[in-house]
Amino acid sequence: MPIVAESLPKRENELREAFWDQVSSFPEGDKIKRCLQCGSCTGSCPVSFAMDITPRETVALFRAGMIEEILQSKTIWICASCYSCTVRCPVGIRVTDSLYALKRTAIDRKILPSHFPVPALSQAFISSIKKYGRNYELGLGFRYYLRASIFKLLSSIGFGLKMIRLGRLGLLPGKIKRINEVRAIIDKANQMGEH
Template sequence: MKAKGLLRELLELPGGNQILKCIQCGTCTGSCPMSDVMDYGPRRLFAMVKGGSIKEALKSNTYWVCASCYFCTVRCPRGIKITDIMYALKELSIKQGFYPANEPTVKMYQSFKEVVEQYGRLSEAKMMQKFSMKAPSQILKKAGLGIKLLMKKRIETKVEPVQNLEAFRRVIQKAKELERAS
């Protein structure tokens, strides 16, 4: 997809159109506790998107390491919901396949989504099970903690879906339709 098509798609996502209000003051990047580990700070990322380098922006780790602390949003002089833009970029990158392949956060995000869609609620054990299949090297780092939690019965291994799972799925489907229509 061409850059203009990607930008149009981003602008159609919830919160995506707010990127046009950015005046490039840099308050967001100056406020961000994670900017030192981002490929590009929020200000530069937004400049790239607005300037037509959206593919490069979508390949960055910026929105994956965003802690969603909302400090940038609170301090933005234009009232831009920067975290919403980060979520919109994340969604678009997954849809377009631009996410960093080795970023474990991407795999955790996908695992979380799969479990919630499957059961209608989160099960940490099921999420970690799915995550371990996607990122085995990452799960080995936390295996000791997982075993300790299991031994102390702090991890629920059996998960019951929500009572009316089909109704939950219809609500999610309707929300996705409304999101696309807005």
């Protein structure tokens, strides 16, 4: 596997290595090397029109030695995980999972798009699970909007009240009984590293 290319800057090589590491950690991850640049992924993606770099372009940029641009893009955070690209790819690339691999590389190396709140939602979600064992929807929404947009937080109050009235929004977090089990699993798995 051509992991390191001497013509590339050291940092690029380090990031590429981290990415290859991620890609080898899920089934059929290495099929990404077979990309034909046909564009089926971009064509079937329902949100590619809103991406700064399309799914096809991510592979092209990677091949051109520009992984940092990919990590800084909004693309990997806009993917809605619909898996259209994955079922359409003619050479069987797990495109969605490959975007996750880029996401993990980005978080691991703290290379995130600036002024972009989406990674904050992931962090808020993770801490909710560790605290309660389940997703506390009201708390998650509150924490996210507080960070992303106060205006949105205020404009969501009416909606929140409506959902509470319909019995569709829990006011208090429901903590599972054996939360210690979940925490022990998380701690142990965390010790094994990022993948």
